[in-house]
Amino acid sequence: MKIRLVDSGVFTPVEDIEMTLTAPASGFYWLDADVDDLAELQPLFSLHDLAVEDCLSEEEQRPKIEIYENHYFIVVNSIRFDDEEIFLRALNVFLGRHFIITVTKQKIHELRSVKPLLWEDEVSTPDRFLYLLIDLVTDNYFSVGDRIEARIEKLEEDILMHTKKSHLSEIIGLRSEILWLKKVLGPQKEVINTLNKKDLRLIDDQLQKYFSDIYENAVKISETFETYRDLMGNLREAYQSSIANRANEIMRVFTAITTIFIPLTLITGIYGMNFDYMPELHWKYSYYVVIGIMVFAGALMFYLFRKKDWI
Structure with a gap:
């Protein structure tokens, strides 16, 4: 677990976790933890049992926001695409008045990418940190979407140029990934909408309006993946049409060969080779x-x- 005092975007390492229990004179504490650290963090910050249970659960967590007495618990999904499969990794966030705790099971790129933004924007409040982090998570869906679109275009070109049986399994696999991802995007979009519209005392009113921009991006992402789903349907039709055309071409060749040898077979069949x-x-x-x-x-x-x- 790494503990930092963040003040105007400047990071100061903190060795004594007891210091984080009281608000600093300026700035806030960022505790970057994994699930094993929750046993120590829960009693210190009075983290709700249900929130901790969700972090520890092996099941895939649905994006959500839970409002507790002294903190909020927020779950969003970071996305990663390795050209073969789409991976979603849960990013668990506990937001307090003077602290923010991020809890993950795997390394998440956005937690590294947010650091220079904190410096650039001279961030001194945990709600501003939350905004930048969720904005990065959302923007990453656009880059993954661009890569998926490029893969669809490449697959379409391959099918039109030279259809293979393996293309069908690629189409089915990618379409399943897109449908699964679109299903996850719905709850995540609602979490961002809650941060945008609901009266939340731990988030500054002026900052809360900025979440509307992230929400608009989330809506665009959802619509984009809806388009990808339709494209995959068109791609499957193109595959089936290509297979049918190819079968007709093969039958044309076989028919030509058969037509050539029919007279020869007829002659040898009637007259024989005696x-x-x-x-x-x-x-x-x-x-x-x-x-x-x-x-x-x-x-x-x-x-x-x-x-x-x-x-």
């Missing part, structure tokens, strides 16, 4: 040569069909 002078009939190795030719022809066709991804 000639008196066929040198190969009395050759010692004719049988093995014919079998070898058939095996080679079958293997060659299999290789060509696999190379063209027809089978």
Whole structure:
């Protein structure tokens, strides 16, 4: 656990946690903790049992805000996208009059990114810290959205240029991720709306108006992911259409080959190959040569069909 006194954006390390129990002459205390530190923090700051239980729970936490007597408990989800899967990491925040406690199970990028902003804005209040932190979390959804859009465009291009069976699993997987993420965005949007509209004594009235800007961004993000969901539906239709067109193309090739060999088969079927002078009939190795030719022809066709991804 790291404890800092933040005054006008300047960080001063604090060694004695007992100092954080009383308000400093200027600034506020930021306690950056993990879930194991809650056993020490709960009795010192009278953190509510239900809030601590939510932090310790192994289940995925729904974004929310809980109002308690001497502090607020806020849960928001930080997002991360590694080009294969979307990850949401819970950021638990206890907001007090002279302190803010951030509790996480994994490292969250926004907690590092907020530090230069505190210096730049000369932050001296915990509610201002909360605003900047949630603003960073929300903005990160835009950057992840841009990467998802780029992946959709790349997938669409690949499908149109060269359709593969693996594309369907990619479409289904990405669409599931988007639907899941959109489901999570609803509660998070409501948390930000509460910070914007509800009368909260631990958040300055002037600062509270700034949360409306974050709320507008949250609405835009929700609408953007709704668009992505529709795009994934269109992408699946494009995949199915491409597969159908490709099947028609394959059938066209097979039909052409069959048409070429039908007359030859008809001739050999009716007239036969019963000639008196066929040198190969009395050759010692004719049988093995014919079998070898058939095996080679079958293997060659299999290789060509696999190379063209027809089978």
